[in-house]
Amino acid sequence: MTTRFRVGELTIDRVVESEFAVLAPAEVYPDCSDAHIRRDLDWLAPRFYDRAAGKLILAFQGFVIRSGGRNIMVDTCVGDCKQRRRADFHQQRWGWLDTLRAAGFRPDDIDVVVCTHFHVDHVGWNTRLEDGRWVPTFPRARYLFVQAEWDYWRSEAGRPGRERTGDYIGDSILPVIEAGLVDFVAADHRIDPAVFMQPAPGHTPGMVCVGMQSRGERAIIVGDLLHTVLQLKHPDWSTRFCADPVRSRETRLDFLEQHADTDVLVLPAHFPAPTAGRIRRAGEAYAFRFVGED
Numbered sequence: 001m002t003t004r005f006r007v008g009e010l011t012i013d014r015v016v017e018s019e020f021a022v023l024a025p026a027e028v029y030p031d032c033s034d035a036h037i038r039r040d041l042d043w044l045a046p047r048f049y050d051r052a053a054g055k056l057i058l059a060f061q062g063f064v065i066r067s068g069g070r071n072i073m074v075d076t077c078v079g080d081c082k083q084r085r086r087a088d089f090h091q092q093r094w095g096w097l098d099t100l101r102a103a104g105f106r107p108d109d110i111d112v113v114v115c116t117h118f119h120v121d122h123v124g125w126n127t128r129l130e131d132g133r134w135v136p137t138f139p140r141a142r143y144l145f146v147q148a149e150w151d152y153w154r155s156e157a158g159r160p161g162r163e164r165t166g167d168y169i170g171d172s173i174l175p176v177i178e179a180g181l182v183d184f185v186a187a188d189h190r191i192d193p194a195v196f197m198q199p200a201p202g203h204t205p206g207m208v209c210v211g212m213q214s215r216g217e218r219a220i221i222v223g224d225l226l227h228t229v230l231q232l233k234h235p236d237w238s239t240r241f242c243a244d245p246v247r248s249r250e251t252r253l254d255f256l257e258q259h260a261d262t263d264v265l266v267l268p269a270h271f272p273a274p275t276a277g278r279i280r281r282a283g284e285a286y287a288f289r290f291v292g293e294d
């Protein structure tokens with residue numbers, strides 16, 4: 001499934017790999033109790049929470065930004081044929097490249113690849129399996145990897161996370177480095193005059209958002225700064241997947257404060273369709289107004 005958004009002269013295509021009930025709330029948020037879910041069930045279910053499964057519904061997707069005649073892929077989902085600990089991600093055949101083609105892009109059309117961060121569900125399609133080897137999916141692209149993010153995952157500190165999920169660094173990061181397709185960049189790297197990275201440390205040390213500005217319109221892809229809509233109502237909730245939950249909270253609170261009640265189009269990695277929306281103040285907390293539902 002794909003959806004297209006316009007930001008001035010840019011377009012953003014949402015290229016969905018999957019959307020399903022994947023994680024129990026307590027598996028994501030240590031601060032979330034059954035009482036929290038019960039209290040909000042009327043608006044959480046069925047759109048954001050599958051009552052029967054007792055799980056939150058997340059999308060896994062990439063975004064293609066078309067800017068100045070170039071195609072910039074942001075995040076590359078889980079991937080096919082990957083050896084993973086989580087059954088939902090293990091040896092899957094999502095067929096995401098067909099979805100990408102349906103949106104009008106062949107792998108050779110992608111000029112730049114950005115991973116907001118190096119978690120298993122954001123790097124998978126960096127590579128694909130060919131004759132038993134992992135090869136770059138986008139052979140004509142430059143892959144822009146944030147230096148701080150790479151430094152963390154190749155250090156001892158990053159090892160437990162890699163072991164917990166399956167060696168996605170080995171099958172989805174190293175092959176593109178070895179192919180010579182990677183430029184290591186700073187977290188505030190400008191990709192082109194209209195598209196730029198912004199540091200968003202905490203969830204991982206080198207996580208970035210990808211901001212866009214064109215003809216007075218603005219948008220921002222925020223990776224896992226927000227995992228689910230629950231974090232609008234409970235902005236102080238960090239996830240169990242955050243490398244530094246305290247820093248993650250600070251980054252999220254700053255972001256929400258800066259973007260609330262503005263016209264900036266916000267695209268969190270995992271929000272279900274249509275994913276994009278705007279942040280509004282709601283009492284002490286916030287709410288998310290999906291596009292077309294204001």
Ligand SMILES: [Zn+2]
Nearest residue numbers: 119121224269
């Ligand atoms: Zn994620």
